[in-house]
Amino acid sequence: MTTTAPERPIDTPPPPPPRPNRRRRWVAAAVVALSIWPLASYTQALTYPGNASFAVRTVEWVRDNGGGGLVDLVESIWYRQGPTATAPDPAGLPRPSATSSAAPAPAPLPVLQGATPVPGEGVWTAGQAAPGGTPAVYTTFIRPDPQHPSVVAGVARFDQGLTRTQVIAGTREPTGSAGPEGAQVPAVARSALVATFNSGFKMKDANGGYYADGQVRVPLRDGAASLVIHRDGTATIGRWGRDVTAGPDVVTVRQNLDLIVDGGRPVPGLDVNAFGTWGSARNQLQYTWRSGLGTDAAGNLIYVGGKDLTLASLADALTRAGAVTGMELDIHDNMVDLFTYRHDPSGALSTATKLLPNMPGPADRYLVPDQRDFVAITLR
Known part of the structure; x- marks a missing residue:
């Protein structure tokens, strides 16, 4: 046996389309707004007059914008191991x-005492x-x-x-x-x-x-x-x-x-x-x-x-x-x-x-x- 969906009365209006999620829009707008200043600041750091490498400009920008503790931690980890070679390169x-x-x-x-002279x-x-x-x-x-x-x-x-x-x-x-x-x-x-x-x-x-x-x-x-x-x-x-x-x-x-x-x-x-x-x-x-x-x-x-x-x-x-x-x-x-x-x-x-x-x-x-x-x- 087959069944069919009940027919809708001819004068019943169709359901309205789903409304856009306003909260998402506000969140997206806030993210964009909050990104403008850091992006502009970083761009300024990368293009500031004077010789400096990309790495130096980036690290110093992080330091200057509240990331000094993070940079110090990374450097402490990165540089803590001493060299292992027994002779200079x-x-x-x-x-x-x-x-x-x-x-x-x-x-x-x-x-250097105790080492073969170079x-x-x-x-x-x-x-x-x-x-x-x-x-x-x-x-x-x-x-x-x-x-x-x-x-x-x-x-x-x-x-x-x-x-x-x-x-x-x-x-x-x-x-x-x-x-x-x-x-x-x-x-x-x-x-x-x-x-x-x-x-x-x-x-x-x-x-x-x-x-x-x-x-x-x-x-x-x-x-x-x-x-x-x-x-x-x-x-x-x-x-x-x-x-x-x-x-x-x-x-x-x-x-x-x-x-x-x-x-x-x-x-x-x-x-x-x-x-x-x-x-x-x-x-x-x-x-x-x-x-x-x-x-x-x-x-x-x-x-x-x-x-x-x-x-x-x-x-x-x-x-x-x-x-x-x-x-x-x-x-x-x-x-x-x-x-x-x-x-x-x-x-x-x-x-x-x-x-x-x-x-x-x-x-x-x-x-x-x-x-x-x-x-x-x-x-x-």
Whole structure:
């Protein structure tokens, strides 16, 4: 037997079409509205003037928008494992230089005890010479970590009697706008350029201040590790308020955290980092790119930078290089680089050489506008 549906009366109207879900529309509209600001902010970060990699722009945008704790956690996990190799990667070692100098080179730095010496370890190579023929910079590499003999730190030593030091502001750091140099080495200074290298942490993380052009741009902190540039172009590293203070002779002060080398020795407590003296908790234990700056007993300026360094091994590297006072500069990938320069007979730049071949920065960094402040060394 078959059945049929009951017929609807001919005058009964059809059921109305289903109404759209208003709640969904409101939710979708809210999602779109809430996405506009982050998208615009991120786009601005990616397109902000000045050299910076996509990764650096992204990480710094996350930090600047409430994600600092997350970034710190990820970095703590990512960098907590030390290197396992027993010898340095040859690709990360400087190539022997054919450059010679009539001036005697400084005494070699001590090699790592208990490990097979690496060719060139601790042996100084002459760089750009002053008009009289004396090298203004010498470079070498050392191994500062006995527990990890594959770790290499590059070292550059600048004769401050032959050079001048200048901090050049970037498009974002330390004050949010470039200085008169345009966030790069000025064209008029390039014929005398000896080297450039990275500065310190972003100012919001540096626990210190910045003084330039006769103005305190970011308030200076008593006790902070300070790079102080004097009117004669010499640089001093010291503790603000104890070793260095404001005065008519001071043209620039760039502070970053606290000293890590004092009196020729690493400062106690670097492996503990109590109260976040040297940055976020446990960052002192991370095996990562690090850099530092110090002065030796003769007044030479000493830069150290390398991969897989902890805060303690960075301080050890500075002391092994002869620093009596030293401070940490910037850390992590794409933040640590030093370039030395050569010139052709006309004085034009001919080559730029990384302190270590595996330093990640492009060779023309600081010759084009950069987001971060940096240090330029020129001949007198």
